[in-house]
Amino acid sequence: MEILGRERRRLWSTAERLEIVAAVGVNGETLARVARRYDVSRSQIYRSTRTARIS
Template sequence: MSQVQVISGVERRRRWSDEQKQAIVAAAFAPGAVVTEVARRADVNSGQIYRWRRDLRMEPSGFAEVVVSSAGPSDISASVIDVALSDGTRVQIAAMTPPELASAVVKALVHR
């Protein structure tokens, strides 16, 4: 006759709120961060963090990530806003462009 071992205890599957997922993903992809170290601290697999990042990108949030850098000359007439979309599309908008027009250009690119 064979034996069967029954292991009882707390369920291992955990539930993460969207806010927790966003915090872990943001920490994992912060400048200088290492995904595997963040995963170890959060007690998740690093592949799970990449999955959450992909899933969170698919959710329409109405906001876009903006990175501000000080590359190039400080001459205001030469200043441009460089917009890079996730599909690889890039557009440069003069810094002196009215905000309404810049917003309309970005919206047109996103919704095409």
């Protein structure tokens, strides 16, 4: 089977996840804008935020 387009599954390091979460709210950045910039869904950022709080 041939897959067209780029692969969507990526593995983010803990440092990368923290960078994305930290970008929300800086200089008025919204969660939606940060999600678009990093090409991730908003739910992934919410999940990373919850995980960061627990750890």
